[in-house]
Amino acid sequence: MDRFDAMKAFARVVEAGSFTKAAATLQMSRTSVTQLVQQLEARLRVRLLNRTTRKVNVTADGAVYYERVVRLLAELDDTEASLPNASATPAGKLKVDVPSPLARMILMPALPAFHARYPDIQIDMGVSDRTVDLIGDSVDCVVRGGVLADQSLRARHVGDLQLKVYAAPGYLARCGTPSHPRELEGTQHRIVAFLWGRSGKTYPIAMRRKGERVDVRGQYVVAVDDGNAYLAAGLAGMGVLWLPDYMARPHVANGELQPLFPDWLLDPMPLYVAFPPNRYVSTRLRVFIDWIVELMQEHGPVGRRRLDENNQD
Known part of the structure; x- marks a missing residue:
């Protein structure tokens, strides 16, 4: 044995x-x-x-x-x-699960460089926004945005995604351009709703401008539980969106999305890598997490001030 x-x-x-x-x-x-x-x-x-x-x-x-x-x-x-003479290249399989927009727009384009650095690591990547049973599904880690539902997990805060509000030009031509977030609560406008985690619920979005706060819930035609589908619905003119900068940037540049409420602020969305509390962290998992941190330094670095700090005046 x-x-x-x-x-x-x-x-x-x-x-x-x-x-x-x-x-x-x-x-x-x-x-x-x-x-x-x-x-x-x-x-x-x-x-x-x-x-x-x-x-x-x-x-x-x-x-x-x-x-x-x-x-x-x-x-x-x-x-x-x-050991100085040991192989410096971690090896083996990693089973991870990441949000679909993050995989498509950030991780996959950067993956060739990771593979060149660590050619002996094999990644089985689940791409979803669903709640994953890390223990039962034998997943090494998940990357998730927002508050972690399972507080028993070990987690590393790897980034903060700055959120803003957007809508497609076709939607704005049809429904008008709102000048205040409170207008999204009326009957004229619709949002694209996102269904969060295991609860499958939608949650209001807090927006602030100096001493003023609006919690926007809005009415929706469609609610989805996948980031790529959420973006696609907004691009199709189904309603107003709240998006991280990295998701919105290319579509703003080509005119497919228009920013709304530029003088209003939203709390950044924290991004975490979470893994089971008792499982030993292998070298291959550590270098994968460090790679995520490196990427998020460009796309959503940790440490941006939250709204309460930005609105002390």
């Missing part, structure tokens, strides 16, 4: 809650993963997992062992990476 492989297999079974899912992420057969865990239990003379036909639960001894194993794996990974 390779103790290192056995510990990795055990840790991944605990995180995935399933031998089958763990085997898939380790690119091993379920039988091999099962045998490694069984051999580990035999060597330790301790039952680490309780198995039923439907799920796998960690025992009390297994939970204690798991906490130490993930620390040991992380330390071993760091030690190997720090």
Whole structure:
């Protein structure tokens, strides 16, 4: 038995809650993963997992062992990476999930440079705005904007996306150009609504100008849960949009979108990379997160002041 492989297999079974899912992420057969865990239990003379036909639960001894194993794996990974004659190139597969506009407009164009730097990292990228079960789906990390719904996750704040209000010229020709955000609450105008996360709800947008505040909910014809679809609906003239600069910039430049309310401010949208709280952070995951941080330094750097600070006058 390779103790290192056995510990990795055990840790991944605990995180995935399933031998089958763990085997898939380790690119091993379920039988091999099962045998490694069984051999580990035999060597330790301790039952680490309780198995039923439907799920796998960690025992009390297994939970204690798991906490130490993930620390040991992380330390071993760091030690190997720090050796002067060791390979400086992280390797292996990363399973990540990112918002669709971020993937299309920022990550994919920059991915060739990441691959040139780390040619041995293989990325399985889910592209969606859906809520992802990081543990159950064995996802290494997700990139998400806004407030994180699951406060148990570890997260790194990697950027702040500045939001502004836009509409297509065709929409404005049909419905008129609003001069005040409060007009969006009337019957003349429509917004494109966004359905957030697991709740599937829409939320009002707070806009401020010095001492004045308006919470805009608006009426909508269409609500979507995907960023690319949200943008497409706005470009088609279905309503007013709230967009990060990076999404709006090319469409403003070619005349497909027109900015509204230039003297009003919105809170920036924080962007996070989140990952499971107990899973060890491999070198390949660390360099991926650092790469996200580098990209966001250009497109939405951390540290912009929030509205309350901008409106103290």
